[in-house]
Amino acid sequence: MSNTHTPLVPAPPRQRLVSKDGRCLVKIPTPCGKWRKWSTLRQDLWGLWLTLRWRWVFITFCGSFLLHWLLFAVLWYLLARANGDLAVPDHENPPPEHVLCVKHVTGFTAAFSFALETQLTIGYGTMFPNADCPVAIALLAVQMLLGLMLEAFITGAFVAKFSRPQKRSGGIVFSPKACVYEEKGQVCVAFRVCNQLGYPLQDVCVRAVLYEETEDQSLRQMVVDFLVDGLGLQTCPLFLSSLTFLHPLAPSSPLSSALQSTIHSRFELVVFLSASLETGSAYQKRTSYLLSDFQLKRRFTTETAIHSSEGHIFDTIPCEPLLPSDQQDKDCVVQIKGEGSECI
Numbered sequence: 001m002s003n004t005h006t007p008l009v010p011a012p013p014r015q016r017l018v019s020k021d022g023r024c025l026v027k028i029p030t031p032c033g034k035w036r037k038w039s040t041l042r043q044d045l046w047g048l049w050l051t052l053r054w055r056w057v058f059i060t061f062c063g064s065f066l067l068h069w070l071l072f073a074v075l076w077y078l079l080a081r082a083n084g085d086l087a088v089p090d091h092e093n094p095p096p097e098h099v100l101c102v103k104h105v106t107g108f109t110a111a112f113s114f115a116l117e118t119q120l121t122i123g124y125g126t127m128f129p130n131a132d133c134p135v136a137i138a139l140l141a142v143q144m145l146l147g148l149m150l151e152a153f154i155t156g157a158f159v160a161k162f163s164r165p166q167k168r169s170g171g172i173v174f175s176p177k178a179c180v181y182e183e184k185g186q187v188c189v190a191f192r193v194c195n196q197l198g199y200p201l202q203d204v205c206v207r208a209v210l211y212e213e214t215e216d217q218s219l220r221q222m223v224v225d226f227l228v229d230g231l232g233l234q235t236c237p238l239f240l241s242s243l244t245f246l247h248p249l250a251p252s253s254p255l256s257s258a259l260q261s262t263i264h265s266r267f268e269l270v271v272f273l274s275a276s277l278e279t280g281s282a283y284q285k286r287t288s289y290l291l292s293d294f295q296l297k298r299r300f301t302t303e304t305a306i307h308s309s310e311g312h313i314f315d316t317i318p319c320e321p322l323l324p325s326d327q328q329d330k331d332c333v334v335q336i337k338g339e340g341s342e343c344i
Helices: 034-042 045-051 054-083 108-120 134-162 254-259
Strands: 172-174 178-183 186-195 202-213 219-224 242-248 267-276 282-289 294-296 298-300 316-318
Touching: 045 134, 054 108, 054 134, 108 134, 172 267, 172 282, 178 298, 186 298, 202 242, 202 254, 219 254
Parallel strands: 178 294
Antiparallel strands: 172 186, 178 186, 186 242, 202 219, 202 267, 267 282, 298 316
């Protein structure tokens, strides 16, 4: 079985808006300047955290706790210095007139160790706060409150980042190429989606937007409707193995106009897939197709068993020429790059 990818025409290289694995590649300019941009980001720290890469998340995680410990190590050290605890040679036998705030905090290293033990509730050994020092008790309460807030934020942020719909959808795979062929007397564009998650999804919905660059270099966007093979416009109730989505290339279709252009069309078809589990967990995945990603006169194979491999499901085979002249029964036939038939 052949799986040779035959694009419509050799298209000039261009930067994608969305990568094949769904990452947005557009860098939005900030007309108000960098300071205004950072001010806007500070107002949405939660959204900024969720969009960070994992390496920056781990750096932020470690850095936030280290800064917290260092801050309170400095405060405990300053408290011990202001109270005169650093000048006491023997904390086991302090002078009768001197009240220690924290026993055995004799330097910055000991203060850092005490801040660490307090935050992690390891359990005090020789170092512990003195109940006769109100300032130490107040500082201890402040550190515990701020530490609990920091731990709650970090824990919630990690859970939210792990549960992002895009990150859970690694087993949802789009076909690398889209096919253009005749289906039931109508020229269609089709792509296929494979579910490799190991469990079925439900309420599968696909939306697509065509981004086309005009002659004045402005970006025009148009909605393109795709039908689930055999179900029409309604959502697919169950996503087991693979689904094929079709778009009829009618004369009114914006995708038809883009494919029929006599020059190299600078367009990108961005596809969004949404699905869910019975528990309500959402799954989202997206990809994009450029002109070079469309194959003419090829269709996907029909051997789509549940246990088929990804490569087998996305295999394509040659099909009959698009709407031969002796079989035309439509009012209009879409012609793509000079191949096919004219309207009659």
